[in-house]
Every structure is written in structure tokens, then in C-alpha cells.
Amino acid sequence: MQVASSNAANITQAAISDATRILTERSIDLNQVGEAEARTIMSEEHKALGYRPPHGSLASAAQAAAAKHPQTDAHIDLDALKKAALDDAARIAAERGQPPPTESITAGINLDAVGEEEARKLMSAEHKALGYRPPPGSLAADAQAAAAKHPAGAVNGLPKPDPEALKQAAILDAARIAAQRGQVGNADVNVKTVTKDEAKELMSEEHKILGFRPPPDSLAAQAQSEVDKRDSQPMTKDIAAEIFSEEHKRLGHQPPSGTLASTAQSLADKNEQDDGGRTMQE
Structure with a gap:
């Protein structure tokens, strides 16, 4: 998807x-x-x-x-x-x-x-x-x-x-x-809501412009760190709620289906159901 x-x-x-x-x-x-x-x-x-x-x-x-x-x-x-x-x-x-x-x-x-x-x-x-x-x-x-x-x-x-x-x-x-040229509106990138593909693109773009790998304090490195952290832990309701809130704030309306925010919520719901099923079996 x-x-x-x-x-x-x-x-x-x-x-x-x-x-x-x-x-x-x-x-x-x-x-x-x-x-x-x-x-x-x-x-x-x-x-x-x-x-x-x-x-x-x-x-x-x-x-x-x-x-x-x-x-x-x-x-x-x-x-x-x-x-x-x-x-x-x-x-x-x-x-x-x-x-x-x-x-x-x-x-x-x-x-x-x-x-x-x-x-x-x-x-x-x-x-x-x-x-x-x-x-x-x-x-x-x-x-x-x-x-x-x-x-x-x-x-x-x-x-x-x-x-x-x-x-x-x-x-x-x-x-x-x-x-x-109005190629972009706000130049901010919210590392809390950046997707894996966006983090990769940001790293590539910044590397290309600088001519060297972006340092640890760069936006690209922060975005990659956030994605890695998100991948290393199960999606919870709290994390999904934070992503949803950040996206809602930036968009000015509820994030539509297919966005990182809605995907995070679906994954958090699934994880909660899986945890509930394991608890009942125990």
C-alpha cells in the first residue's frame, strides 16, 4: 500500500x-x-x-x-x-x-x-x-x-x-x-511523521547537495533515526495518536486513508488485538 x-x-x-x-x-x-x-x-x-x-x-x-x-x-x-x-x-x-x-x-x-x-x-x-x-x-x-x-x-x-x-x-x-517558484510552501519536515521512503529521499537529497553524508545533527539523520526507532518497536495506540495528531495539525484536517497516520492507527489496533488474543490464551 x-x-x-x-x-x-x-x-x-x-x-x-x-x-x-x-x-x-x-x-x-x-x-x-x-x-x-x-x-x-x-x-x-x-x-x-x-x-x-x-x-x-x-x-x-x-x-x-x-x-x-x-x-x-x-x-x-x-x-x-x-x-x-x-x-x-x-x-x-x-x-x-x-x-x-x-x-x-x-x-x-x-x-x-x-x-x-x-x-x-x-x-x-x-x-x-x-x-x-x-x-x-x-x-x-x-x-x-x-x-x-x-x-x-x-x-x-x-x-x-x-x-x-x-x-x-x-x-x-x-x-x-x-x-x-512556489515549488513548496512550508519547508519544514516533521520527523515524527516522516515515512521510511521520505527519510531515504531526504538523506539522498541532502547528501547530494552537501557532497558528503549528512552529519548526526542534520534533518536527514534525525528523520532516519525516527524511522529506525519506529521500526524497532511495536506500534502502540500512544505512538499512533501522536503521529495522527502531528499530521492533523499540519494538514489542518483529518489525515485521509492511506497516510502514515491512518496506517499507524490500523497497525496499533492490530497489535492491540494480537496482544489481547495472546493474553486470553495465557
């Missing part, structure tokens, strides 16, 4: 968003962030978004990290802190279908520094993230047009962007395009 959940439409965008979060957080070692650095990140991200960074933002993660080691002073470069905050603001804006911050990372890739090699890397990374060729107006397309004018790049001695900066810029721009 085909099992579906309300997560299905959000898998691609959620993978893009979570991959961007991981790359952004890896650009700043949160173990080296103290109160001063956390304040800078919060201030810069707040300014870029125009509202307080939400839970799940780099700013909120930095504050949580700084609470564990407030006096840490790793002398992280101020420009690196600002860039990371701006990158994350661009991710959140794209995820919410909002215009990117004026000085987003995509604007931060100076196209005069981009040559054919960099343009190819941008095109490849953005194509991977989107799942289709980046359209006109994308960072990848603009980079190709710029590289046609100066194939060697580095005009006037400008430093070429490093590969990680190119990859992150491509992923952020992919998120912007996906949001603008």
Missing part, C-alpha cells in the same frame, strides 16, 4: 535549507563562540532579516553555544562573523519565500572574479541543489555570462572565490529560486 504524509512536498526544499544551515554553521566553529561573538552574529542577522532571527537560525545556535562558554575569545574575524550571519539570513529569507537580504552571499560573489572554472562549479552545485538546470537570473547563469567576458576570471587582480564559498552561494541561490 502506498503510504504518504504531509511531508512529501517539502523534502527537496527542506534538504536545501538544512544543507545550507550545516554549511553555514561549519563556517563558524560554535565551540569557539563566546558572548561577544554571539551578540555580533545576532545583531548582524537581525539587521539583515529586519526581524529577530528565529529558532534554528545561526544566531540562536550561537547564543546557545555561548551560554556554555561565555568567556571564550577565539578572536574570530569580524568579517567572518558578519558573512556567516548574512549567509544564514539569506537562507531563512529564502525558506520563508521572502526577498533575500540586500547584501546576501549571492551578491557577495563578485562576478568580476569569476572565470570559466568557477562558473562551472557554480552551475554544477546549483543544478544539483535544484534538480534542474538553473534558469536565467540565477547566480549560475549570471556567472556563466560573466565568465564568457573574462574566462580566466580575477579581473584587476581580484581574488577568486574559494570552492566552499561557491558551493554555499549556489545552494542559497537554489533555495531562493525554489521559494520564488
Whole structure:
């Protein structure tokens, strides 16, 4: 039987968003962030978004990290802190279908520094993230047009962007395009209601975008862990009720037949009947 959940439409965008979060957080070692650095990140991200960074933002993660080691002073470069905050603001804006911050990372890739090699890397990374060729107006397309004018790049001695900066810029721009095209509504994926096939797809998408296996704190890893946990224990009424409640909340109406929620309820009913039969035999 085909099992579906309300997560299905959000898998691609959620993978893009979570991959961007991981790359952004890896650009700043949160173990080296103290109160001063956390304040800078919060201030810069707040300014870029125009509202307080939400839970799940780099700013909120930095504050949580700084609470564990407030006096840490790793002398992280101020420009690196600002860039990371701006990158994350661009991710959140794209995820919410909002215009990117004026000085987003995509604007931060100076196209005069981009040559054919960099343009190819941008095109490849953005194509991977989107799942289709980046359209006109994308960072990848603009980079190709710029590289046609100066194939060697580095005009006037400008430093070429490093590969990680190119990859992150491509992923952020992919998120912007996906949001603008209305490919998804809410980018959230509820790991409590994700199906086995969706967890597998999410892992595949996020792996493809990152270029490495998603780490333990990734959305893909959390989804897989939840599916494994669900498979390792019998479905109970309580677990089925939780899945049903989460799906109902997300859909705004009762989950229809064939969904994970209804399947979980049927399985819980069967398990209860089987347990009752065994008890009577004993």
C-alpha cells in the first residue's frame, strides 16, 4: 500500500535549507563562540532579516553555544562573523519565500572574479541543489555570462572565490529560486511523521547537495533515526495518536486513508488485538 504524509512536498526544499544551515554553521566553529561573538552574529542577522532571527537560525545556535562558554575569545574575524550571519539570513529569507537580504552571499560573489572554472562549479552545485538546470537570473547563469567576458576570471587582480564559498552561494541561490517558484510552501519536515521512503529521499537529497553524508545533527539523520526507532518497536495506540495528531495539525484536517497516520492507527489496533488474543490464551 502506498503510504504518504504531509511531508512529501517539502523534502527537496527542506534538504536545501538544512544543507545550507550545516554549511553555514561549519563556517563558524560554535565551540569557539563566546558572548561577544554571539551578540555580533545576532545583531548582524537581525539587521539583515529586519526581524529577530528565529529558532534554528545561526544566531540562536550561537547564543546557545555561548551560554556554555561565555568567556571564550577565539578572536574570530569580524568579517567572518558578519558573512556567516548574512549567509544564514539569506537562507531563512529564502525558506520563508521572502526577498533575500540586500547584501546576501549571492551578491557577495563578485562576478568580476569569476572565470570559466568557477562558473562551472557554480552551475554544477546549483543544478544539483535544484534538480534542474538553473534558469536565467540565477547566480549560475549570471556567472556563466560573466565568465564568457573574462574566462580566466580575477579581473584587476581580484581574488577568486574559494570552492566552499561557491558551493554555499549556489545552494542559497537554489533555495531562493525554489521559494520564488512556489515549488513548496512550508519547508519544514516533521520527523515524527516522516515515512521510511521520505527519510531515504531526504538523506539522498541532502547528501547530494552537501557532497558528503549528512552529519548526526542534520534533518536527514534525525528523520532516519525516527524511522529506525519506529521500526524497532511495536506500534502502540500512544505512538499512533501522536503521529495522527502531528499530521492533523499540519494538514489542518483529518489525515485521509492511506497516510502514515491512518496506517499507524490500523497497525496499533492490530497489535492491540494480537496482544489481547495472546493474553486470553495465557
